[in-house]
Amino acid sequence: MEHLLNMLIKAIFVENAIFAFFLGMCSYLAVSKKIKTAFGLGIAVIFVMVLTTPLNYLILEYMLKKGALGWVHPSLETVDLTFLAFILFISTIAGAVQLVEMVVEKFSPTLYNSLGIFLPLITVNCSILGASLFMQEREYNFVETAVFSVGTGTGFFLAIVLMAAIRERLQYSNIPKPMHGLGIAMIITGLMALAFLSFSGVQL
Amino acid sequence: MSVETASAPAVQESKKEGLFSKKNRRALSDPLDDNNPITVQVLGICSALAVTVQVKPAIIMAIGVTLVTAFSNLIISVIRDSIPGRIRMIVQLVVVALLVTLVDQILKAYMFDVSKKLSVFVGLIITNCIVMGRLEAYAMSQKPWPSFLDGIGNGLGYGIILVVVAIIREVFGSGTLLGFKVIPQWAYDMGYVNNGMMMLPPMALFLIGIYIWIQRGRNPKLYNVS
Numbered sequence: 460m461e462h463l464l465n466m467l468i469k470a471i472f473v474e475n476a477i478f479a480f481f482l483g484m485c486s487y488l489a490v491s492k493k494i495k496t497a498f499g500l501g502i503a504v505i506f507v508m509v510l511t512t513p514l515n516y517l518i519l520e521y522m523l524k525k526g527a528l529g530w531v532h533p534s535l536e537t538v539d540l541t542f543l544a545f546i547l548f549i550s551t552i553a554g555a556v557q558l559v560e561m562v563v564e565k566f567s568p569t570l571y572n573s574l575g576i577f578l579p580l581i582t583v584n585c586s587i588l589g590a591s592l593f594m595q596e597r598e599y600n601f602v603e604t605a606v607f608s609v610g611t612g613t614g615f616f617l618a619i620v621l622m623a624a625i626r627e628r629l630q631y632s633n634i635p636k637p638m639h640g641l642g643i644a645m646i647i648t649g650l651m652a653l654a655f656l657s658f659s660g661v662q663l
Numbered sequence: 664m665s666v667e668t669a670s671a672p673a674v675q676e677s678k679k680e681g682l683f684s685k686k687n688r689r690a691l692s693d694p695l696d697d698n699n700p701i702t703v704q705v706l707g708i709c710s711a712l713a714v715t716v717q718v719k720p721a722i723i724m725a726i727g728v729t730l731v732t733a734f735s736n737l738i739i740s741v742i743r744d745s746i747p748g749r750i751r752m753i754v755q756l757v758v759v760a761l762l763v764t765l766v767d768q769i770l771k772a773y774m775f776d777v778s779k780k781l782s783v784f785v786g787l788i789i790t791n792c793i794v795m796g797r798l799e800a801y802a803m804s805q806k807p808w809p810s811f812l813d814g815i816g817n818g819l820g821y822g823i824i825l826v827v828v829a830i831i832r833e834v835f836g837s838g839t840l841l842g843f844k845v846i847p848q849w850a851y852d853m854g855y856v857n858n859g860m861m862m863l864p865p866m867a868l869f870l871i872g873i874y875i876w877i878q879r880g881r882n883p884k885l886y887n888v889s
Contacts, residue, residue: 484708485792585709592783637879649868
């Protein structure tokens with residue numbers, strides 16, 4: 460139990476998707492101009508990540524790993540399909556995003572209106588595929604995968620909302636002309652990453 | 664009928680157009696500076712920052728991204744008329760994933776240590792915004808050959824930033840370049856110390872920020888593009 464809590468804190472703060480691995484920087488920079496939209500994207504990312512990472516774990520465990528197809532027929536014990544991981548992972552994510560879009564549109568039009576534009580963007584958010592690939596590389600089990608996906612999603616949410624809050628204030632500050640927009644956003648992200656470095660070593 | 668008449672002059676034009684006409688050369692050279700994917704289009708920043716601690720992985724990554732962008736642009740451009748609009752995203756992703764799988768398998772077979780260092784970032788070429796961005800913005804509406812050049816140009820534009828940042832980080836962070844010592848021993852003897860901060864993730868962000876500052880300072884056209 461403590462181990463899982465530790466993992467959660469590590470995924471949110473110490474190894475934050477944005478500040479330690481730069482996953483999902485594109486949408487982070489593009490959508491962090493207003494707090495409200497940043498909030499919507501953050502929630503959508505958490506949702507899709509918690510849905511797809513465990514799903515990809517199941518695919519990896521019962522279809523792709525060496526010997527994973529043994530449950531179909533004993534003669535398939537020697538088959539190793541791990542090289543198909545990229546294609547299946549991204550298909551799961553694209554499919555899940557499409558599914559979520561349709562379900563949300565049908566059952567909660569208000570939520571759809573607030574998330575609508577961001578859902579297609581999420582398919583190509585590096586942090587979602589990144590979570591699945593880290594799960595594969597670090598050989599987590601199912602519960603760990605679930606906790607890890609919640610943590611990574613929350614970390615992204617935290618980062619993008621913080622950034623949006625800072626950028627809203629930035630509009631009134633006096634910045635050198637060439638640094639407007641992207642330049643200053645990079646520097647601020649760097650400063651925030653420095654601040655997040657101080658979490659390293661935090662353990663329960 | 665009207666479609667045919669509209670496309671006929673276009674075909675003629677393409678026959679006159681040379682393999683390296685002005686337009687094609689621009690498709691290749693624009694992304695290197697004025698329309699750089701990272702500093703101007705704001706695409707593909709994720710991996711640009713994470714693999715720049717050393718020069719060698721950065722070069723390999725740049726080559727990988729260039730190949731994937733160029734060939735996915737080519738393939739999508741060839742089949743662009745037969746992709747249904749609603750599912751084009753999934754078609755694009757499958758093509759890109761296929762190419763990335765190839766790159767990953769080749770790296771694993773011939774350069775295992777680099778492949779370990781790049782870890783998940785090879786796989787993340789799939790969601791690298793440069794690839795998807797160029798497919799949507801260019802390959803879906805242009806002919807195969809210019810699309811291919813556009814892919815190479817954007818891959819190289821991405822590679823330039825990667826290599827510049829990686830050189831600065833490796834030289835000042837660990838005193839080496841491609842693994843060879845470049846800071847002489849007497850400098851260390853006189854009290855020079857490697858800057859450990861260069862090895863940390865935030866430094867990549869600062870360096871790209873400064874690069875943007877210099878680039879836009881030289882070229883006022885780029886103010887406020889993003």
